[in-house]
């Protein structure tokens with residue numbers, strides 16, 4: 191029987207509106223037998239158990255390793271001879287990390303006693319995650335990096351899914367004309383179907399992605415064909431809104447049944 195005894199949720203304190211307490215309560219209602227703990231951001235939490243003298247050295251090492259894993263050119267390495275570099279800032283992105291590489295920096299900091307399949311670490315970060323894929327010229331942004339620890343990029347909610355076609359087209363047009371005020375109006379117009387920065391709905395979307403991480407950890411299950419199931423992996427902002435923010439959004443019958451079959455009985459269900 192698959193089992194997760196403990197879930198640790200790490201905050202991204204600089205993400206406005208992200209309430210990991212609410213995400214913790216949702217997971218704890220879903221898995222009444224599992225200990226759910228909320229923590230400050232991953233690096234601060236993990237470094238807290240070291241002595242002050244070690245922390246300084248570790249902080250320097252981590253900063254150096256993170257710097258090495260930051261993406262400064264969004265063009266894939268195999269295309270860099272042929273294509274001009276694109277800095278993340280050119281696409282309105284700040285810090286971008288290679289997802290797997292970031293995970294490799296984080297993993298060794300998890301203490302031995304909290305490793306393995308009975309422990310689930312969910313790390314929220316504000317920075318972007320991405321990977322280079324063989325069939326793409328540029329970096330593919332992603333929301334989730336599954337594994338130990340699982341990492342969820344809240345900026346990914348905004349940047350990874352494709353925008354509605356009309357929105358993207360009109361936005362590019364306005365940008366080219368330098369009409370910044372009109373941009374705000376356009377953003378408001380599309381706000382219902384696209385998630386933006388400092389959006390109060392960020393916690394709901396973050397909670398849905400915690401479910402994705404959970405089902406991967408419990409069952410190796412990723413994605414869902416049901417559009418309103420939070421496990422559905424969204425390609426566009428409309429998909430994302432349907433999966434997480436619509437009235438119908440909830441774990442589909444099949445996925446609820448998987449919990450029941452595993453002997454998990456959510457509170458209130």
Ligand SMILES: [Zn+2]
Nearest residue numbers: 414419442445
């Ligand atoms: Zn489902």
